Amino acid sequence: xxxxxxxxxxxGHCVTxxxxxxxxxLVWHVDPIEKxxxxxAAGAEWMHLTDFNAVQGDDSNSDLVKEIIRTAGIPVQxxxxxxxxxxxxxWIDQGAGRVVVGTLAALDPSLVSELAKQHPDQIVLAxxxxxxxxxxxxxxxxxxxxPETYITAFGNAPFAGIIVTDIDSDMADVEAQLGLISxxxxxxxxxxxxxxxxxxxxxxxxxxxxxxxxxALVGRALFRKTLSLEEALEVAQxxxxxVAEFL
Numbered sequence: 001x002x003x004x005x006x007x008x009x010x011x012g013h014c015v016t017x018x019x020x021x022x023x024x025x026l027v028w029h030v031d032p033i034e035k036x037x038x039x040x041a042a043g044a045e046w047m048h049l050t051d052f053n054a055v056q057g058d059d060s061n062s063d064l065v066k067e068i069i070r071t072a073g074i075p076v077q078x079x080x081x082x083x084x085x086x087x088x089x090x091w092i093d094q095g096a097g098r099v100v101v102g103t104l105a106a107l108d109p110s111l112v113s114e115l116a117k118q119h120p121d122q123i124v125l126a127x128x129x130x131x132x133x134x135x136x137x138x139x140x141x142x143x144x145x146x147p148e149t150y151i152t153a154f155g156n157a158p159f160a161g162i163i164v165t166d167i168d169s170d171m172a173d174v175e176a177q178l179g180l181i182s183x184x185x186x187x188x189x190x191x192x193x194x195x196x197x198x199x200x201x202x203x204x205x206x207x208x209x210x211x212x213x214x215x216a217l218v219g220r221a222l223f224r225k226t227l228s229l230e231e232a233l234e235v236a237q238x239x240x241x242x243v244a245e246f247l
Contacts, residue, residue, distance in 0.1 A: 012064055036071070054081030129164070163193045198232070
């Protein structure tokens with residue numbers, strides 16, 4: 001299982017949000033560029049980066065995001081504000097390893113399916129769920145789609161992954177989140193990346209045994225130090241296969 005150490009940016013700062021509320025960010029006083037390098041130094045193979053300013057149509061973090069992509073030392077999976085073909089392809093051209101699309105997929109699913117075919121292993125579908133519906137516009141608007149129906153509607157579109165976030169539970173009820181993610185993973189044709197479900201090593205241990213879960217975003221736990229990245233990477237490794245001894 002792939003671990004994606006996760007960084008969320010707002011006004012140039014690393015933050016975490018409670019249920020996506022941009023008006024109440026918890027600001028972490030760390031250098032985003034140095035933090036990204038720390039992820040790589042700890043052994044991560046990927047990192048995930050969300051630009052909350054871009055979600056609001058504000059490109060003020062653009063130079064910072066470019067610098068992180070350029071200097072992190074590992075590929076960056078980038079989300080936030082990908083509302084057109086031009087924005088998606090522009091960030092791919094500027095070095096993003098993968099681009100995450102959410103609202104655009106709900107508004108123009110045929111375009112996003114086409115982008116997935118044109119950019120193999122570089123387009124990730126975001127499925128954010130609130131009270132049984134897929135949310136768009138940075139978790140602000142219900143899209144009137146049930147998540148399983150929404151995912152299956154994309155058929156065999158070759159997404160690099162599908163990030164599933166249960167906003168409703170938002171760390172308060174991990175058992176419910178695991179149930180939702182497990183059900184959607186069973187319906188998905190692309191590997192699923194779990195988001196918002198990892199508080200500690202035990203959560204990762206349970207997650208790794210769900211079929212079709214290819215990875216997990218781990219952000220808040222790293223910043224709150226309830227889980228180290230080194231520990232997360234170790235837990236995510238597959239168990240060695242038992243080999244029978246022959247006498």
